[in-house]
Amino acid sequence: MDKVTCINCGFENTANFKYCQGCGYELPKFKDENIEEKPQQVNASKQDNKKKIIGAMAGVFAFYLSYWGVQQIFFRPPSFKKVMTEAAAQINKTCPIKVDDYSRLDSVLALPNNSLKYNYTLFDLTKAEVKLDTVKKYMEPMILDKVRTEPKLKIYRDHKTTIIYSYNDKNGVFVYQFSVTPDLYQ
Incomplete structure (x- = not known):
């Protein structure tokens, strides 16, 4: 134990005492570190x-x-634009595809503004031989029905995609284009 010496009488006191045991004088305060x-x-x-x-x-x-x-x-999940681009790339790997006796699918393009374009060739016809009135009368309803009902096109309907069908003649000359917008198929 530490000792504190009284400054009045010199008596050594234990550090925990407040007053000197020899003279009763108040001891200096001991600071315990x-x-x-x-x-x-x-x-x-x-x-x-x-x-x-x-x-x-x-x-x-x-x-x-x-x-x-x-x-x-x-x-x-990938963005729909990426899904469209990948779908177009997959289809393009198999092109050209003979669709019927008159047309062939040459390519598919994913375009801005949520649009998908199918490029067809009328491989036995020239532009002069194509009757646009007949094409509009028969092709447009058929295309529209296909877009409305085809299960494979449901993802495009769900995302309100504009689907464009473009036709060229056997010489590559533009003949006709039909755009199926969401307001037409919904």
Whole structure:
């Protein structure tokens, strides 16, 4: 134990006494360094706890931010424009495709503004031989019915896609184009 010497009589007292045992004089106040360190240690441990809590909160936030980013980058469904472009590329791999006795599908294009264009060739006819009135009278209703009912075209109906059918003659000269807009097939 620490000792405190009385300044009045010189008697050595134990540090925990307030008055001298020899003369009763008030002893000088003894400062215990350990006592002073304890509040500092408590404050330091409180600061450490705050740092740990803030660190944990930042870690949780970073985890959720990373999780959201991964979901957006890797697991988001592809955009419809990308789906249309890929579908056009798949069809183009098999082109040209003979559709009937008069026409052949040459290519498919995914266009801006949610449009898909089918390019056909009337392989036995020239522009002069094509009767546009007859084409409009018979082809447009047939095309419109196909767009309205064909199960393979449902995805385009659901996304309100404009489907364009373009026809060229056997020499590559433009003959006729028919656009099926969403208001026509819904």
